[in-house]
Amino acid sequence: MDRFPILKLGEYLLVTIQFDMHDRLAIALQDDLAEKIVAARAKGVLIDISALDIVDSFIGRMLAQVAAMSRVLDAETVVVGMRPAVAITLVELGLSLPGVRTALNVERGMELLREHIEARRRR
Amino acid sequence: MTTSVVDERQVRTPDDVVLVRQAVRQRAVDLGFNLVDQTKLVTAASELARNLVQHAGGGVVRIESITDAPRRGLRLVFEDQGPGIDDIALAMRDGYSTAGGLGLGLSGAKRLSNDFQIDSAPGQGTRITIARWR
Amino acid sequence: MLSEILKAHDTAILQRWVEAQTTGNGFRPDRMSAAELRESATEFMTALRRASESGTGDIHAASWQEVRDVLNSLSAQRAEQGFSPSETAMFVLSLKEPIFQQLRESGGLVPAKLADAIWETSTVLDKLGLYTTEVHQRSRDSIILRQQEEMMELSTPVVTLWDGVLALPLIGTLDSARTQVVMESLLQRIVETGASIAIIDITGVPTVDTLTAQHLLKTVAAARLMGGECIISGIRPQIAQTIVHLGVDLGSVMTKATLADAFAVALDRMGMAVRKAKRRDGRDAREG
Numbered sequence: 001m002d003r004f005p006i007l008k009l010g011e012y013l014l015v016t017i018q019f020d021m022h023d024r025l026a027i028a029l030q031d032d033l034a035e036k037i038v039a040a041r042a043k044g045v046l047i048d049i050s051a052l053d054i055v056d057s058f059i060g061r062m063l064a065q066v067a068a069m070s071r072v073l074d075a076e077t078v079v080v081g082m083r084p085a086v087a088i089t090l091v092e093l094g095l096s097l098p099g100v101r102t103a104l105n106v107e108r109g110m111e112l113l114r115e116h117i118e119a120r121r122r123r
Numbered sequence: 124m125t126t127s128v129v130d131e132r133q134v135r136t137p138d139d140v141v142l143v144r145q146a147v148r149q150r151a152v153d154l155g156f157n158l159v160d161q162t163k164l165v166t167a168a169s170e171l172a173r174n175l176v177q178h179a180g181g182g183v184v185r186i187e188s189i190t191d192a193p194r195r196g197l198r199l200v201f202e203d204q205g206p207g208i209d210d211i212a213l214a215m216r217d218g219y220s221t222a223g224g225l226g227l228g229l230s231g232a233k234r235l236s237n238d239f240q241i242d243s244a245p246g247q248g249t250r251i252t253i254a255r256w257r
Numbered sequence: 258m259l260s261e262i263l264k265a266h267d268t269a270i271l272q273r274w275v276e277a278q279t280t281g282n283g284f285r286p287d288r289m290s291a292a293e294l295r296e297s298a299t300e301f302m303t304a305l306r307r308a309s310e311s312g313t314g315d316i317h318a319a320s321w322q323e324v325r326d327v328l329n330s331l332s333a334q335r336a337e338q339g340f341s342p343s344e345t346a347m348f349v350l351s352l353k354e355p356i357f358q359q360l361r362e363s364g365g366l367v368p369a370k371l372a373d374a375i376w377e378t379s380t381v382l383d384k385l386g387l388y389t390t391e392v393h394q395r396s397r398d399s400i401i402l403r404q405q406e407e408m409m410e411l412s413t414p415v416v417t418l419w420d421g422v423l424a425l426p427l428i429g430t431l432d433s434a435r436t437q438v439v440m441e442s443l444l445q446r447i448v449e450t451g452a453s454i455a456i457i458d459i460t461g462v463p464t465v466d467t468l469t470a471q472h473l474l475k476t477v478a479a480a481r482l483m484g485g486e487c488i489i490s491g492i493r494p495q496i497a498q499t500i501v502h503l504g505v506d507l508g509s510v511m512t513k514a515t516l517a518d519a520f521a522v523a524l525d526r527m528g529m530a531v532r533k534a535k536r537r538d539g540r541d542a543r544e545g
Contacts, residue, residue, distance in 0.1 A: 022137055022138060022141055023137035023140075024137065053148070053162065053165070054144065054162055054165050054166045054169060055166070056166050056169040056170050056173070057170060057228060057231060058169075058173055079484075080484065082482060082483045082484070083448070084441060084444035084445050084447075084448060084479065084483065085158045085159045085161075085162040085441075086162060087444065087479035087480070087482040087483045088159050088162070088440075088441070088444070088475070088479045089159070089162045089163050089166050089235065090479070090482055091475045091478045091479045091482065092163060092234055092235055092475070093166065093231045093234060093235060094230070094231060094234060095231070096482075097482065101484075102481075102482060102483060102484035103484035104447065104448060104451050104452075104453075104483060104484045104485055105451055107451070108451065108453070108484060109484075155399070159437075159441060193394075193398075
């Protein structure tokens with residue numbers, strides 16, 4: 001059973017990261033998500049990190065990988081809920097999460113996903 | 124400068140990294156660091172602890188409360204008997220990494236700390252010391 | 258020795274001690290009542306008696322933890338109440354006299370033993386008095402720090418201009434510490450209100466140095482990482498020059514001359530516009 005419940009919200013998937021991220025779990029997350037994106041034919045993925053009190057380069061890398069992987073599977077990723085202290089530290093650390101879109105919360109994240117998916121449909 | 128309350132831990136597995144983060148967080152809280160400073164300390168500790176696991180085959184971390192009257196601080200020492208670093212300047216450069224990924228471990232930890240010191244040579248292991256003052 | 262005298266004559270010593278303090282020059286009935294004093298004194302003496310039974314005079318040993326705890330809260334309290342470090346230390350040091358008196362009165366002590374007992378008492382209480390001063394100092398420092406932070410926060414309130422638009426009008430000179438506090442509270446408000454856009458207005462800031470400029474930029478970067486956007490407005494000509502001279506790269510941060518301009522951009526971004534209202538008869542609302 002996955003440690004991260006992955007919820008289906010219409011065309012989107014919502015993953016809430018709740019525990020202090022163990023390395024094995026990070027890899028498990030990527031695998032689970034890939035499967036679910038395909039199974040649910042999801043167009044967007046929301047990763048809620050509001051419970052994370054730190055984001056280091058390993059977790060940052062993982063988030064970037066999830067975004068890249070989702071894109072290959074034709075889904076957009078938005079990371080939501082980053083805490084101010086985490087954001088300030090990441091700026092200091094020099095980590096910029098390339099290719100990862102962010103939003104303040106799940107609601108805003110879904111708006112962002114809708115806009116992007118609309119934009120892509122129009123092409 | 125005085126050192127007190129030394130907590131020494133083995134770091135061999137990814138689970139140990141999580142424990143180190145928690146221990147550092149607790150000590151930082153006890154010493155009265157504000158939230159942002161706590162986060163910087165824990166993040167730097169996470170980077171260096173992961174390095175121990177991924178590049179050195181494990182090692183030891185010492186969490187020390189330090190006093191240099193009137194200021195108080197937290198010092199973390201990461202020591203291993205791994206391969207040692209050949210070119211420290213290169214390793215400290217942003218973006219450098221031997222195992223792929225974003226490679227910000229050493230330089231990042233330095234940026235997040237007030238004090239940073241590294242002692243390493245091929246075949247002689249590595250010792251990295253970081254400290255943050257209140 | 259100390260422990261014995263404290264155990265055998267605790268009531269008498271306590272009585273004398275409290276009396277000496279309440280009738281002495283240092284007593285401040287406006288800040289602390291006699292009853293409160295008595296309570297603190299009793300608490301301290303009880304802890305002291307227990308600790309002195311442990312056999313060590315090292316006040317930093319584990320067996321003296323209770324005494325340290327009592328003094329920690331006492332000093333912190335006194336600091337809050339406005340007592341000076343000396344006044345607080347006197348609380349401890351003034352216990353010497355009643356104990357010495359008791360030692361003399363108890364009689365039956367060979368001069369050498371008496372001298373030992375007095376020395377032991379004196380040493381312990383001196384150490385505890387000094388300890389109190391240290392704790393008091395630290396409390397005062399943290400109180401001052403807390404007050405400074407509160408003042409900083411009060412002096413730079415974050416304003417909600419519109420649903421989803423925050424403004425932070427900065428006034429006065431920005432030093433490094435203040436800027437950090439202010440920026441952190443802005444980011445916190447962004448999270449709390451879910452604001453899409455935060456306008457940092459520096460019209461009221463006469464000069465900006467490199468460190469402050471860097472803090473501003475870091476704040477904007479952090480907001481962006483979180484999923485919010487910042488606009489910097491109110492950049493005076495002098496500040497614009499300083500920024501260029503300092504070689505600070507504003508990068509992709511949007512800047513506007515006035516808060517009003519920034520507000521217009523914010524509304525536009527959110528897909529809103531301001532238009533003149535019409536009265537029911539079709540004429541402009543402002544006409545006569």
